[in-house]
Amino acid sequence: MRVVDVTDPADPLLDDLRDLNKSDKRPDLPGGRGLVIAEGTYVVGRMLLSRFTPHVMLGTDMRLEQLRREATAEGWDADERAGDAVYLRASKDLISEVIGFKSSRDILAAANRPEPLSVESVVDGARTLVVLEGVNDPENLGAIFRNCAALGVDGVLFGAAAGDPMYRRVVRVSMGHVLRLPFAHLSGTPTTWQRSLDDLHEQGFRTIALTPSADTSLARAVDAEKVAFVLGAEGPGLTEHAMRACSVRAAIPMTDGTDSLNVATAAAVAFYERAREG
């Protein structure tokens, strides 16, 4: 890591971290530069441990020391992992001015997007996967990745119409785990991608549609060598196409009707049931 002190908010070194809230300039939005942004020492730490190598970081001196301490406590070296990345050391005020809002985190990092992973590389060796159809709320996407990381899910596959997991809020809500957990996009249109589920079946996966219109209990459904949970967006849920393509339909027993658990919470319960059995 190279530490460079910055005092001029117009310094071009800061350009990749400018105006993070302005939708016409947002580096993480479609049409933007495709940059992936991490905020806070914990999430910046996850980025340093991931395949998303940051080329630039921005933060206070205090946060730099905190990042180094937390890494050491976890058994790795922040300077070594950061390699050639530059750490722009600045005041809180300069950071707020550059990013365009007051952040209590005072440390950020930006990485270019690496090549996407192949579906094969995500599936190979996995015991538990998640397949997402149409989930595009960034809070839900982030929470699903966080829950995957906590509860032992090996990877995430995106069907059609799901949101971009590299969006800044997804990274933040996921606690940076979206940077570390392997994910890939299945090919096909909203009405054809479901055929990819057959590829999973051929590789020994039982695909479990999580839906209130279930034909088996969650506890029974997860009892298989390889399992892929298939989740739809909160509200509409899975398409009929997707449900028909799955091996089984399972429900979480609920007292209060169908829409009572948030999709990421329902996912956590399913992952827990799987880890419980495993």
Next chain:
Amino acid sequence: MRVVDVTDPADPLLDDLRDLNKSDKRPDLPGGRGLVIAEGTYVVGRMLLSRFTPHVMLGTDMRLEQLRREATAEGWDADERAGDAVYLRASKDLISEVIGFKSSRDILAAANRPEPLSVESVVDGARTLVVLEGVNDPENLGAIFRNCAALGVDGVLFGAAAGDPMYRRVVRVSMGHVLRLPFAHLSGTPTTWQRSLDDLHEQGFRTIALTPSADTSLARAVDAEKVAFVLGAEGPGLTEHAMRACSVRAAIPMTDGTDSLNVATAAAVAFYERAREG
């Protein structure tokens, strides 16, 4: 329900639903009028079914019809439940102007706070309770109530330093279930309220501290006639005082260290394990 058409945004009938985002005027904040606000047909419906009787509603004609239809589909009568409440029927533009922001929900209701429930009334007959210490993030509070309602928890008890569950965002995130699920506040200071847990023990409850520093598994912990889950705020977790006062400490098995599940998500997993056994 009395339906009154309103066309003048200055009409004093609208006063209880004015400027809902302005913190100096917010009716649901401390120092405000203590009003409880519901938004959207589903949540307004939960309010009508609760002990929080709204005295005024504000919405479009379309939402009024939708509220009536949804109630009928659920087997109750919106007009009957609304009793003497007045429905101020207005245009979308007038609603936005009065409440101070554009709402996609187009229907709101305001209720005065009823007398708080006694701890006894919440505990009597309950099989599963939740006790919250220091949980004050409104999203987390709301999600905990939503998860309680979905997964069969009978009531919520508040230890010291928890947030106000009647805050507008809590009501919204809980999907209105905070209005229906019984809750009460335990007496005592941040270092004495934990003695109330002994009252629960005397009534046959096993109190389960959810904490990574566990002495038993969640599955084993929930196997009791009456159970109370004790949860601390995300981040700091439970105080040592609270943990010492509990019967057992249980953890959700996680792959990725301690802070990996959001507190409301961890609660949902615990509730699921309880419902699974029950």
